[in-house]
Amino acid sequence: MIDLELFRKNPQIFKAEMDKRGLDIDVGTGMELDRERRELTYKVDQLRARKNEASLVIPGLAGAEKEKLISEMKSINVDLKTFEERLEKVEKDFNNHFSAYPNLSHETTPIGPDESGNVVVSYNLEKPEFDFQPRNHIELGTSLDILDEERATRISGSRFVFLKNEAVILEFALVQYVFNILTGKGFTPMLPPLMVKENAMYGTGFFPVERSQYYKTELDDLFLIGTSEVPLCAYHSNEFLEKESLPLKYAAFSSCFRREAGSYGKDMGGMFRVHQFDKVEMFIFACPDNSWEEYERLRGTLEEIMKGLGFHYRIMNMCTGDIGTPNAKKYDLEVWLPGQENYRELASCSHDTDFQSRRLNIKFKDGKNRFFVHTMNSTACAVGRTLLAIYENYQESDGSISVPEVLRPYAGGMRKIEKKR
């Protein structure tokens, strides 16, 4: 949710934001709805005040005087009802309108229409060279019997996979490697609920804009999370945090579920874009005073994890046309996939300023004043995509895959994934 006070003082800021993001939202409509809402609120409050006054007097009256006042109140109720109905309608429109407003993008977020406007910030390592034609992860995984797509499709449909054999060992090794780093940096490890109520989806900014991306249970109106950002952020909803306790840092492992609506035909096959994957996510509640420094540290943590795996990757500063509704700024980490000969998103790191905390009502007290906390989140490790990046980058000419050094201690010393006979 946006800051309404700021909106009233400076609606042009929001108009400019719509332009930057290429959104077709009419700020003038918002101003009008806000005006109407306040007008009707005032009117309704006035009528209620008169009723309340009368309520104090009535018990002390008797006879004709009492009857007169009571009938007066009856007629006020008629007026009140019509105004209340109008207010209700306006508030509904008001909420619908403003819930579509995005966060204000940060000054360092590049302005651009779509992914073409994203800016490369940095590279890690050189592009790996192979003295043979590198295979993609599907071929590698299938031939090593660590990935079974065919049966998954038979059972669950497209965009599902079985991870098998060494892939399973490697997943757990990865997760442990990541948690080992994160707990050392003061992140509280969490295993969150994978299903949440609608309000959590709305509060974190995924609803209403991206509603069609998520699964809903049939009998209980619960939603499967697309990322543990949702339960982690909602964890402190409706709370006052202690300023001294900030930043609060959490790291969760969870499965994630995405319908991938509208991505038909894109990235078909393999485990790059699937309906269900596992992920370790970092989430931070920070004080606005230093949240931007905290955000850079968060990106640093993400990079530390990825550097440990020895990937060649680049950091992208995502432009206004490509960041999400709640984001003020977002970095993507794109890893080089030799099998695709392309950079692909492996992780992203977002700063949402007070957008989520306004919706979820997460504040802290500083003296007498109250402020909304800043929230930020970053992938620590998207397991599926990281595994496939390992397969493609650590493949050998004979079709085997060597296990990254840092994972070996967590994988029972496993050094290599080889073809079974």
Added chain:
RNA sequence: GGAGAGGUGGCAGAGUGGCUGAAUGCGACGGUCUUGAAAACCGUUGAAGGAUUUAUUCCUUCCGGGGGUUCAAAUCCCUCCCUCUCCGCCA
């Protein structure tokens, strides 16, 4: 799934139609006392929205959610949700 109990302020817990934003206790904050602390005593202590202002005053709403009865609802009625206990089932 069956049976029962209950949802009130930071917590505990009163309150069955008007003077109740809500007794009382605890906690927290400020003060007195003290070398300091504790104890004791005194005082303060919820949120959201709006008007007017920019620093004040006023108004409205909120006792699980929604709806209803009434001039008036924490209190009566309907409905939904949630929590707890016991039984069953289950990892």
